[in-house]
Amino acid sequence: MLALVAGAITGLVLGKQALIMEIPSKVILQLLGALAPPLILVAVTHVLMTTEIRGKMALRLAGLLLLNTTVAIIVGLTVANLVKPGGHSDFKPPETVKKSGEHHLSPVELLVQNVPKSILGPLGDHQNIIGIIIIAVAFGIALRGVKQRPLNTVQDLVEMTYTVLLTVLHWIIHLVPIGVFAIVAKVVGTEGFGPFKAMGAFILAVILALILQATWYLLRIRFFSWVRPLDMLRGMRDALVMAFSTSSSTVTMPVTYACLREKVGLREESASMGALVGANFNNDGTALYEAMAALFVAQMIGQDLTLTQQLLVVFTSIIASVGAAGIPEAGLVTMTLVFTAVQLPVEYIGLLLTVDWFLDRCRTTINVMGDVNVSCLLDGRTREQPVT
Numbered sequence: 323m324l325a326l327v328a329g330a331i332t333g334l335v336l337g338k339q340a341l342i343m344e345i346p347s348k349v350i351l352q353l354l355g356a357l358a359p360p361l362i363l364v365a366v367t368h369v370l371m372t373t374e375i376r377g378k379m380a381l382r383l384a385g386l387l388l389l390n391t392t393v394a395i396i397v398g399l400t401v402a403n404l405v406k407p408g409g410h411s412d413f414k415p416p417e418t419v420k421k422s423g424e425h426h427l428s429p430v431e432l433l434v435q436n437v438p439k440s441i442l443g444p445l446g447d448h449q450n451i452i453g454i455i456i457i458a459v460a461f462g463i464a465l466r467g468v469k470q471r472p473l474n475t476v477q478d479l480v481e482m483t484y485t486v487l488l489t490v491l492h493w494i495i496h497l498v499p500i501g502v503f504a505i506v507a508k509v510v511g512t513e514g515f516g517p518f519k520a521m522g523a524f525i526l527a528v529i530l531a532l533i534l535q536a537t538w539y540l541l542r543i544r545f546f547s548w549v550r551p552l553d554m555l556r557g558m559r560d561a562l563v564m565a566f567s568t569s570s571s572t573v574t575m576p577v578t579y580a581c582l583r584e585k586v587g588l589r590e591e592s593a594s595m596g597a598l599v600g601a602n603f604n605n606d607g608t609a610l611y612e613a614m615a616a617l618f619v620a621q622m623i624g625q626d627l628t629l630t631q632q633l634l635v636v637f638t639s640i641i642a643s644v645g646a647a648g649i650p651e652a653g654l655v656t657m658t659l660v661f662t663a664v665q666l667p668v669e670y671i672g673l674l675l676t677v678d679w680f681l682d683r684c685r686t687t688i689n690v691m692g693d694v695n696v697s698c699l700l701d702g703r704t705r706e707q708p709v710t
Contacts, residue, residue: 325503326676332503333510340511346497346504347672353494355658355668357487362641362656364484371477379700383595386696387604388640394535394606394692395636398614401531407523408621464489491655498654498675505672521677524618528681531610532688539695547698548705549586557585558694565690566683574690575601582694588701596697606692607685609639612660619661619670631664638663654678 333340464486473479509518540551555562561578565571571578575597582593596604616635620627627635638660654671661668 323679325499326506329503329506330510330515332507333512336507336511338512340507343504343508343511344672347501347508347675348669350494350497350501350675351658351668351672354655354671357491357494358655358658361487361491362659364480364487368480368484371480379591379595382700383600383696386699387600390539390604390606390692390695391609391640392636393538394610394688395613395639397534397538398528398531398610399617399632399635401527401534402614402617402621405523405527405530406621407527408520408618408623410520410523460490460493461486498679501672502675502679506676509673518676520618520622521673524614525677525681527618528611528614529684531614532607532684535606535610535688536691539691542695543698546703547701548703549588549698549701554586554694554698557581557587558691561690561694562687565687569682569686571601571605571686571689571693574686578690578693582697586694586698587705588697589706592697592701595700596695597693600693600696601689604692604696605689607688608656610688611681611685612639612657615657615671615674616660616664616666619666619674620664623667623670625666627664634663635660 329343332343336343467489468482468485471478471482473482540554543549543554544551558578558581561574561581564577565574568574578601579593579597582588582597583590613632613635617627617632654675657671657674658668661671
């Protein structure tokens with residue numbers, strides 16, 4: 323919030339000269355884009371290797387997770403198509419594509435250009451030495467924390483890789499307030515406050531979609547579980563508040579499980595399958611947000627997404643959301659994959675940085691509510707009777 327205010331003031335002071343302020347946000351987005359593919363690869367691999375799922379309950383769990391995530395994305399796309407939050411802005415897209423030889427690159431532009439867009443990309447390009455050095459320094463420092471860890475199994479190797487990637491990601495996430503400051507200063511200085519009208523419409527549209535998704539959960543619990551929706555909300559209050567305050571469904575996981583067992587009264591297997599196993603796969607709020615973000619940016623820059631492209635958004639969002647529960651700012655990290663899939667310019671994710679800190683809390687709450695929904699449905703229509 324401080325970065326938001328400071329960026330607005332700086333933009334007003336600098337005016338058109340604030341165009342240079344887009345450099346920090348561009349660097350941060352390129353770094354996020356570089357980490358996204360290997361991070362999702364390792365995260366999904368780790369989840370599938372370490373998750374214990376058995377019997378018919380596993381098939382039912384998979385069906386519930388796929389249904390909830392698909393419904394979430396359809397809700398998000400429907401709201402975005404009806405409300406059209408991106409149509410509330412006269413934002414002028416910057417000319418990001420320049421013909422080679424049009425002008426000489428400044429030292430700063432040259433440095434930004436050499437920030438790696440892919441972790442493996444610079445390794446095949448002998449001219450991008452700076453990118454190779456950036457990767458080497460980052461991972462060299464991160465590996466110092468795990469250099470004594472023994473590697474006895476393939477799982478140990480995957481977990482170490484996951485730990486190192488998350489360490490580097492945390493460093494980038496700490497830079498996000500600088501990105502918010504820079505992008506707000508640049509937009510206010512060059513475009514005024516007009517584009518932020520669309521951001522307000524986007525916030526309202528996302529909240530509306532998340533409320534509709536929560537309603538879907540409550541209705542499913544009401545008709546397909548012995549749990550009563552109001553009792554569930556009262557029993558899960560601590561977990562939902564913690565999800566909103568921490569923006570992490572992984573951190574909230576123990577509280578979610580405890581509330582399901584002790585306050586709602588679910589069976590141990592149902593609570594563990596939904597809260598512990600499902601939490602690794604079930605990120606409905608994140609998938610919904612990414613689908614809406616893609617459509618919002620497309621509307622804002624006047625690029626219509628066809629039905630085929632929107633279906634591709636659905637597919638990519640489902641894949642990207644799997645295993646993303648343990649990733650901080652998971653929506654930002656995986657959104658680069660969704661944008662790339664439908665040829666949307668990833669630099670517009672920078673504009674979403676200004677509101678993501680708030681919407682991340684809202685979608686995390688829905689992620690946790692989705693875990694609760696799955697647990698209640700797995701528990702069935704009949705409550706387990708206490709042994710006397």
